[in-house]
Amino acid sequence: MTNKILIVGGVAGGASAAARLRRLDENAEIIMFEKGPHVSFSNCSLPYHLSGMVEDSKSLVLSTPETFKKRFNIEARVNSEVININREKRTIMVKDAVTGNTYEEGYDKLILSPGAAPIRPGSIEGIHNKNVFTVRNVVDIEQLNAYIKENDLTDVAVIGGGFIGVEVAENLRLAKLNVSVIEFADQIMTPYDYDMAQIFHKEMVDHGVNLIVNDGLAKINDGSIETQSGKQIMVQAVVLAIGVRPETRLAEDAGLEIGETGAIKVDHNYVTSDSNIYAVGDAIEVYHRLLHKPALLALAGPAQKQARAVADHIYGIPNRNLGVIGSSSIHLFDLNAASTGLNVRTADKAGYSWDSVYILPADKVGLMPNSNVMHFKLVYENPTGRILGAQAIGKGNIDKRIEVIATMITMNGTLEDLKDLELTYSPMLGTAKDVVNHAALVALNQLYGKYREVKVAQVRELVENNAFIIDAREQNEYNAGHLKNAVNIPLSEFRDRLDEIPKDMAVYVHCRSGQRSYNMVMALKNLGFTNIFNISGSYLGISLYEYYNDLVTDREKIVTTYNFK
Amino acid sequence: MTNKILIVGGVAGGASAAARLRRLDENAEIIMFEKGPHVSFSNCSLPYHLSGMVEDSKSLVLSTPETFKKRFNIEARVNSEVININREKRTIMVKDAVTGNTYEEGYDKLILSPGAAPIRPGSIEGIHNKNVFTVRNVVDIEQLNAYIKENDLTDVAVIGGGFIGVEVAENLRLAKLNVSVIEFADQIMTPYDYDMAQIFHKEMVDHGVNLIVNDGLAKINDGSIETQSGKQIMVQAVVLAIGVRPETRLAEDAGLEIGETGAIKVDHNYVTSDSNIYAVGDAIEVYHRLLHKPALLALAGPAQKQARAVADHIYGIPNRNLGVIGSSSIHLFDLNAASTGLNVRTADKAGYSWDSVYILPADKVGLMPNSNVMHFKLVYENPTGRILGAQAIGKGNIDKRIEVIATMITMNGTLEDLKDLELTYSPMLGTAKDVVNHAALVALNQLYGKYREVKVAQVRELVENNAFIIDAREQNEYNAGHLKNAVNIPLSEFRDRLDEIPKDMAVYVHCRSGQRSYNMVMALKNLGFTNIFNISGSYLGISLYEYYNDLVTDREKIVTTYNFK
Known part of the structure; x- marks a missing residue:
């Protein structure tokens, strides 16, 4: 039959x-x-x-x-x-x-x-105007593109900062249009945590995108839109990418x-x-x-x-169904990014006992051309060390690190497994200790109580409360830009300057990317300082975390000058 | 204390x-x-x-x-x-x-x-001459580089086609020198199987390297070297990279x-x-x-x-010792390559019951800029489906696929696990069904007896023995270059031309990269043809496999024109 x-x-x-x-x-x-x-x-x-x-x-x-x-x-x-x-x-x-x-x-x-169909909230005035588009199929994109080209548009608003919204915004910007992105949440790209999303925010504004978060579309007028906070933005077309x-x-x-x-x-x-x-x-x-x-x-x-x-x-062939973990990647202007599994927000919401580390290693050997800092965040279960998810953003081979984590999650891997992985290495393509090995080692130090850290999001409060913060970089690095009340005690000098470090209060240490501060934290701990914290993300991470909100608000900066590399 | x-x-x-x-x-x-x-x-x-x-x-x-x-x-x-x-x-x-x-x-x-120290076989005449170098440390490379620059060298021989030999040869070639590489074995880069190594061989000769395999260094004269087969090569310096x-x-x-x-x-x-x-x-x-x-x-x-x-x-901290699997990568001219675990040669030597698949998918969505064919070979245990190793060569994100396999090996993964992995995807960075998923599916088809294949190394014999080979590509592709005795029956026509396909003898099918031939093989099998084989590697793989040996020997070609993309 x-x-x-x-x-x-x-x-x-x-x-x-x-x-x-x-x-x-x-x-x-x-x-x-x-x-x-x-x-x-x-x-x-x-x-x-x-x-x-x-x-x-x-x-x-x-x-x-x-x-x-x-x-x-x-x-x-x-x-x-x-x-x-x-x-x-x-x-x-x-x-x-x-x-x-x-x-x-x-x-x-x-x-x-x-x-799934793009959401088009019918209650918004003007939502059915002919200059309001969604992007679902080839016909949609042809119509949007034709409308832009035939009418010589110069200004477009994209509503929603998810994958489609962000990619549409990028490509419109590459086509030299003025692009505004309106996102209702406090960040775009929700598979990423808020701290990692700040890197996207900077990339968007660095490439001339008018990024507005914490705001929604209220009304579409003829030649402009109005946001819920009352902003008027002159645009000739609107792309709805709120969700599906x-x-x-x-x-x-x-x-x-x-x-x-x-x-x-x-x-x-x-x-x-x-x-x-x-x-x-x-x-x-x-x-x-x-x-x-x-x-x-x-x-x-x-x-x-x-x-x-x-x-x-x-046809009668049995199949396993392992469920999903949610792995994705995106290319955005000069960045590549990828994520898998849970982030801190979703892990927390799901009731996990979680912790995370955020490291900023080089994606390949530093003296090779195109070596760049990679931002890598690993989320794991506490105390089991089970790997729950990861996010990575940078310029090079970002997704390969996330594939390893996705594989680990599927194979029920722990931090110990991740630490031991024997991955490939050549100077043009990576580092002898891969980013994922590195992240596992840092996470195990934290899990096993070998050292403690504070997250990059906590630094502003530390600065505002006049916490004792040590900048472990060399003096010339400090002079080029530093946290407003940090004390500069380079790793290369601290053993001779121990008397400058208080024993009766918490001490927070950072450097550029976390390597030197880690060594100082371990040494101080071994020297009997009991209240020592590494600042996760270090100065590079702090700079990125602060940048976008410094730009769009009138708050006081906590750094004298940012450092992004 | x-x-x-x-x-x-x-x-x-x-x-x-x-x-x-x-x-x-x-x-x-x-x-x-x-x-x-x-x-x-x-x-x-x-x-x-x-x-x-x-x-x-x-x-x-x-x-x-x-x-x-x-x-x-x-x-x-x-x-x-x-x-x-x-x-x-x-x-x-x-x-x-x-x-x-x-x-x-x-x-x-x-x-x-x-x-470990570079091997310098003392028995070879001239081995201690001042123009014979090894590369172990910064002093070595400074001396070699200075000797080349100060004496305006034009011709150098590299003895040995392992990692160091190949990287030295590449960098000398990039410095515009004439470079000969002499390798004793029948291939360079032994972590890769012979079929995969042919891709390296082509890359070397395409970039002007004088590559000589199956030959060794016999004697170093003043201004030349002599190989064991009697070749004289005019060189002003020799780099020994035979091993350590x-x-x-x-x-x-x-x-x-x-x-x-x-x-x-x-x-x-x-x-x-x-x-x-x-x-x-x-x-x-x-x-x-x-x-x-x-x-x-x-x-x-x-x-x-x-x-x-x-x-x-x-300091009393216990450590697991998982042993090693041997993961490595290399960048060679326009290629990236990586491998992990066992190849067919080492699996066979170790007594494993093994099988392998060789696929040639696109490394990212075909219509994106810089999409390229990736060569991916997966070795697994038969009948357990346990993953033993993999090799990948191409232009893009090669190593990420090998990291996944390395992770799988460490986590004792099988083909079923690999098939089910949920990896990241965006058009600029990959494909919805990743290369490793794809390889697992092909391998499972083979393991479960859904179809049979012959390896790319067997094609010459098939052609010479006048086997019945179907080229499933379209006629214009066939006309641009094909196997000498292949019959062109495009996938798009074969259902109307079944009477041209013999039932009483073995039938071998290939297309460009294996996708169309796979569909035809499955259809023919379902139509009652029992002696049907897919040709692993397809026309791209055959072209690469044949190219170097066609170039350096006077044997008859089995293809009319190669196709490399």
Whole structure:
């Protein structure tokens, strides 16, 4: 008996499922339905059309119905909206957008991959104006790009500082437009903690983006927008990138179970509450293995894995379902960044007993060309040392460190495992002790109580309260810029200047990147100073942490001059 | 009681041990002895002085005795050769190279970090000429560089195609010299299998290196060298990079146990056969966790880990010893490469039941700038699916994929684990299904018997024996270059041309990079063709595999035109 399998929606989920199904069964009848004109396109590459990095929008389209037919003998019907499911009859109703006709199609198995739709808050005045755009597919990005180019736009606002908002802003900026980004939260890029996000904030303003956090879109006027705090910004177009909502209408109408997150509920095998209907991709909720509960995760990698698992399940091949951890990366102007697992905020919210370290090592041997500081934050469980997540930002090979952490999380690794990893090294590509080994060593020192640290976010309070802060750098470094009330006692001199260091109060030590202060902290501890703290992040981290808020508020600076390298 | 700890040798092992010891004990008396003038330098960066990438050789020196003294209160005595150990008295005899004086120094604990010395086969005529160099330290590289510059050399031979030989050759070539590399084995870079090494061979000849394999140095004349096969090569200087030999003299003379590999034998804690003497770095043998036996591993990362473990052990801190797996990377002209664990050759020699896959995916989304093909080979145990090793070569983020495999090996991961890993993705940095996920899927298909493949090395024989080979690419691709007797049946046409495919003989399928052939192989299998093989590596892999040997021999080509991208 021939299997007839219908797939609603293409792109990462649907197209992957279709191709895998064909490899498993040459005789199955496989039909994909896509509402829009493109059955398979590079979703994540859409923003790059705005800068011209992807010049021809046609190259965003990965496969046409013709290729699907010829290569895979799969029928892909574009401009075909599936408007309802009759579960009893095992049929769907399809509407042809070109002819307007509707027709029924029967199935043995149905796979839903409808994705998620950009949120467009209807209550905001002007939200439906023709100069207000969202970015979901090739048609959207073509329309936005055409509107900008044809009307010679100079000023655009992007609402929302998540992945899409940030990438759209970057690419508009690369196309020489004036770009404002309005973010409701106190930071953009929420997979990153607030301290790490300050690096993004600096990168945005350094590249001329008008970044506004803690504010929302209130109203869209003709030629301007108004924020909730009352700011007026002159813009000729608005891109909404506030977030996405799982496309559940079809599933809901068919009476399929919806989960607590508002997305389609599926079991281990991505089967919905109807055993003949599967669902994958951004429309479903997935099990988060660190949060131990259902979560939304609109990412292409997991969607592809789910699609393959569904095809396998239809043909009786068992699949493990390890849940998700949430790994992602982004390129932003001159920065690369990546994160995986939990950050401090999500770990805390989930009730974990956590701690973290933030280190700033060189990404490759310092004397090699293009050696740069990498910002690396590791979150772990206390006291087990289990690795919970990491975030890394810098200019070079950032993501490779996060892949190692993602692998460690999946393999239930601890700080001891991470410390012992034997990774590759050559001077052009890394350092003998890799960033992740380094982070594990620092974290173990903290976990085992070998030394204590304060976080970069606490430094302002220390300065304001006149805490005793030692700057362990050399005098010329200190003179070039330092914390306002820090005492300069270089590592190279402190053994002769111990009498300057108080024993009856807390002492905080920093240097440039944390290496020298670590050595001083350990020495002072061994010398009987009991109330010694290393300042995590050191002067580089402090400079970055303070920079953006110094810029956008009128508060007093705690540094005389920043140092960013 | 104050601990007095003496360290013989600086660089990765000795200097790391010293700094860690100081952090553990502010009062210990720590003295390092270094035969040469530099106590700590970037060993792995030495070759980059030859091209001027590291212009000032002084920057290769990472720390001076002054810095050690001031920052760490560690005494570093340079130009101080330790000539023997009196284990009973717990003293060493030191010879001051400047004054010629010798003196005794007592110890509580002694750490040996003497490294390994370049091999200089005394039997070769001319081997001690003044224009024959080795590269071990800053003085060596300064002398080589000065000799080249001062004498305006134009032609240099490098003997040996390991890491140092290859990096020296690259940097000499970047300095516009004519460079010959003579390698005794049939390939350079032995951490890589023969098929992967062909990519290095092409890179070398593409950049104008005169690469000679299967040949050795026989004789050094005035102005030329003679190889064992009788080749005369006009060169004005020779760099010996044949390999290194652990520096065991001091240990042997002191009666310390030497292991089966010829290096110093140590226990779990890097204690030698004398409980007051430790040894670390290139002079010791380490336990290889995949080979289950002692091995030599001259790498900086493991040396640093050993050094830290020794310092910890002296102060009663326990350390795990997971053994080594052998992870390394290299940058060579336009290529990055990395490897970890076992390759096919070492897995086979160790008696493993192994299999491998070789895939050629894009390293990032194809339509992004700088997207390139990555060559990735994964070796695993059959039937357990345990991951044994991997090799990757390409232009982009190569090493990140190998770090994941190194992590997997350490965490005892299998192909199923690798397939399920949730790694980061953004179009500028990778692909939704990462290279390592992809390799695991292909390997699982093979392991589970879903399809069979032949290796790229077997293709010549297939062509010569007139095997039935299908080229599944489109006709225009076939016309641009193809295997001499391949039949062009594009994936997009084969379902209508099934009658052209024989059922009574083996059928081999390839395309450009393996994706289309995989789909065709699966379809044919499902259509009842039972004797179907995918050609691993596909046309890109075949082109690379054949290129170098086609160039240096007069054998007949099996391709009409190569395709490398």
